[in-house]
Amino acid sequence: MAEGGVVIDQDERWDLLQEGIMELKNILEGLPEQQFSTEHYLMLYSIIFNMCTQRDPQDYPQQLYDKYRESFEEYIASTVLPALREKHDEFMLRELVKRWANHKIMVRWMSHSFQYLERYFIRRMSLPSLNVVGLTCFLELVYKKINGKVRDAVISLIDQDREGKHIDRALLKNVLDIFVEIGMDCYENDFESAMLKDTSSYYSRKASNWILEDSLPDYMLKAEECLKREEEKVAQYLHSSSVPKLLEKVQHELLSVYANQLLEKEHSGCHALLRDDKVEDLSRMFRLFSKIPRGLHLVSSIFKQHVTTEGMALLKLAEDEVSNKKAEKRDIVGILEQVFVWKVIDLQDKYLAYVNEHFQNHSLFHKALKEAFEVFYDKGVAGGSIAELLASICDNILKKGKSGILSEEAIEETLEKVVKLFVYISDKDLFAEFYRKKLARRLLFDKSANDDHERFILTKLRKQCGGQFTSKMERMVADLTLAKENEASFEKYLSSNPNADPGIDLTVTVLTAGSWPSDKSFDLNLPAEMIRCVEVFKDFYQTKTKHRKLTWIHSLGTCNVSGKFEPKTMELIVTTYQASVLLLFNSTDRLSYSEIMTQLNLSDDDVTRLLCSLSCAMYxxxxxxxxxxSISSTDYFEFNSKFTDKMMRIKIPLPPVDEKKKVIEDVDKDRRYAIDASIVRIMKSRKKLGYEMLVMECVKQLVFKPDVKTIKKQIEALISRDFLERDKDDFHSLKYLA
Known part of the structure; x- marks a missing residue:
């Protein structure tokens, strides 16, 4: 048969093929060989082509396929394995890298030469490809026999690297690339699992020594450095898939195993870092413990305990200060503002900055901070609630006179801080009621320093709690603006209607019913002078609208009365009730307690307070x-014509009334309504629900912190009112009655 113009018999073909393969082996071994020429390569290709295509009784394609595999097997057995077995440790690794590189060259060259066999025979017979056969030979004859030694040598070098010794990292990468190229299963099963086990053992030994010797900050520095070095290893020679597994092992041994012991170290643990403001160490602690399961839960729990302890200490100091100052009859709210509230605000600012800056604004720490404040907030201070105290402080800031002490910016900044404290109050509805009462006094008696400040804090409260929370308060502020317009209209009405003269100067503030706190509206028997004023204003108001009814709240009214005493005439600033009492003495010199009560149509309590302010107090x-x-029902009263004072204008206050009880009663009533509505809403959607589950659902829905006993009481009330009934088949379940 002719090959390239030359007649070559069958035996010669095999000899030429064998010579070509041997030449390649010699080249790989570094023996001096002449490189293949193009003509030589084409001749070998043609030999394989003809052996695959000729019609001959012998099965040449199968023989060629077997020859291809046998060439690798013979080369590995005679040359590769002996070379690897005679070397150890790092030298063995270098030899392995060399032999793997040579093997890949041999596979590439052989595959090119046997290319037609691949197309003509292998694909048609669905046999493993030439590349696969070459890789399989190395896997079966080399890798499986030495991978254990290779793995141990690699792990030994990695441990040396961890100890700071100089190693050839490029060599490690080349060796580990062999595992990856052979197959990720080989990398993971034959190397990675053992490497991870060794990593655990290595860092377990290190951690057991460090935990005894080092403080928490020193330990964390070492742990952080270890993690950094392990990440560098991955970038330099490990496969990227090892990153999470390797770091998880290091984190587990260095942090998870000793988490509680580290955080609770007596003189350097988390409490000490917080106490001593070690912000850099706290940031590092957050970074490290965020890497382990529930690590941040442990840190945030200690953070909560620490803040709670500091808050309780402030509470104790405030209680002691109030106890010491009570004997001096000083302003308790003012004392608490200085010794408690501003210190709590500083506490909040400090630890909120910790959360935002050093704990990366993590929600877990925001929750811990909120819960810590709620612990001592719910305890109250000096016998009162924090809700009442914050409302009183806002009142002091917003009253006239404060603007001369604080700048506009300082007032807004202070109000914003108070609102931040308000966030932690569980009884927000109680704060709202106290605040609304005080807001009403400021607005009605012209004690508010600045309308912009009033709107500023309402905007902040609305942002925290929603529009429904501040709707009534915002309406109150708006009412005062409308009331001023109404006053201007009334003055214009009087000037254009001479017959509508009320006889005395009159100012009426018209408010929206329902928005303002409820006050007594008894049918006070007004003096004739005042009756005339009321009638004139009614006539005016009917010209504006005929669909609204005016309800007069005389308990909120004030009067300027001219008192003609023998020494001199003085102006008395009194309430409408006080003025009504004084005007009775224009027509008589002496009146009994019962006569005054009858003529004014007031209750015993109101008459007693009025007469006490006019006869038993300072003026x-x-x-x-x-x-x-003290005032008794058998007392008699006369006008004191000899009364005098150095001032020409004096204000006669009423004895203070403890509004706290009424506010709490009003809030409790509103809460019962809210609980009823919540229960009905839940049952209407669920139709049937277990008793305890209903209580839990109700607690979740309510904006305040309800008393479980109250919820159960309201459930029983709704059962008695036929909104609910007990399930006859399950006594512990309730059913909704449509």
């Missing part, structure tokens, strides 16, 4: 018989 406008310090 004795009335003389009382008998001359005692």
């Amino acid at each position: 004795k406008i009335l003389n009382k018989e008998p001359n005692t310090k």
Whole structure:
């Protein structure tokens, strides 16, 4: 048969093929060989082509396929394995890298030469490809026999690297690339699992020594450095898939195993870092413990305990200060503002900055901070609630006179801080009611320093709690603006209607019913002078609208009364009720307690308070018989014509009324309504629900922190009112009655 113009018999073909393969082996071994020429390569290709295509009784394609595999097997057995077996440790690794590189060259060259066999025979017979056969030979004859030694040598070098010794990292990468190229299963099963086990053992030994010797900051520095070095290893020679597994092992041994012991170290643990403001160490602690399961839960729990302890200490100091100052009869709210509230605000600012800056604004720490404040907030201070105290402080800031002490920016900044504290109050509805009461006093008696500040804090509260929370308060502020317009209209009405003269100067503030706190609206028997004023204003108001009813709240009214005493005439600033009492003495010199009560149509409590303010307090406008310090129903009163004072204009206050009880009663009533509505809403959607589950659902829905006993009481009330009934088949379940 002719090959390239030359006749070559069958035996010669095999000899030429064998010579070509041997030449390649010699080249790989570094023996001096002449490189293949193009003509030589084409001749070998043609030999294989003809052996695959000729019609001959012998099965040449199969023989060629077997020859291809046998060439690798013979080369590995005679040359590769002996070379690897005679070397150890790092030298063995270098030899392996060399032999793998040579093997890949041999596979590439042989595959090119046998290319037609691949197309003509292998694909048609669905046999493993030439590349696969070459790889399989190395896997079966080399890798499986030495991978254990290779793995141990690699792990030994990695441990040396961890100890800071100089190693050939490029060599490690080349060796580990062999595992990857052979197959990721080989990398993971034959190397990675053992490497991870060794990593655990290595860092377990290190951690057991460090935990005894080092403080928490020193330990964390070492742990952080170890993690950094392990990440560098991955970038330099390990496969990227090893990153999470390797770091998880290191984190587990260095952090998870000793988490509680580390955080609770006596003189250097988390409490000490917080106490001593070690912000850099706290940031590092957050970074490290965020890497382990529930690590941040442990840190945030200690953070919560620490903040709670500091808050309780402030509470104790405030209680002690109030106890010491009570004997001096000083302003308790003012004391608490200085010794408690501003210190709590500083506490909040400090630890909120910790959360935002050093704990990366993590929600877990925001939750811990909120819960810590709620612990001591719910305890109250000096016998009162924090809700009442914050409302009183806002009142002090917003009253006239404060603007002369603080700048506009300082007032807004202070109000914003108070609102931040308000966030932690569980009884937000109680704060709202106290605040609304005080807001009403400021607005009605013109004690508010600045409308912009009033709107500023309402905007902040609305942002925290929603529009429904501040709707009534915003309406109150708006009412005052409308009231001023109404006053201007009334003055214009009086000037254009001479017959509508009320006889005295009159200012009426019209408010929206329902938005303002409820006050007594008894049918006070007004003096004739005042009746005329009321009638004139009614006539005016009917010209504006005929669909609204005016309800007069005389308990909120004030009067300027001219008192003609023998020494001099003085102007008395009094309430409408006080003025009504004084005007009775224009027509008589002496009145009994019962006569005054009858003529004014007031209750015993109100009459007692009024007469006490006029006859038993600082300004004795009335003389009382008998001359005692308390009011009795048998007392008699006369106008004190000899009364005098160095001032020409004096304000006569009423004895203070403890509004706290009424506010709490009003809030409790509103809460019962809210609980009823919540229960009905839940049952209407669920139709049937277990008793305890209903209680839990109700607690979740309510914006305040309800008393479980109250919820159960309201459930029983709804059962008695036929909104609910107990399930006859399950006594512990309730059913909704449509």
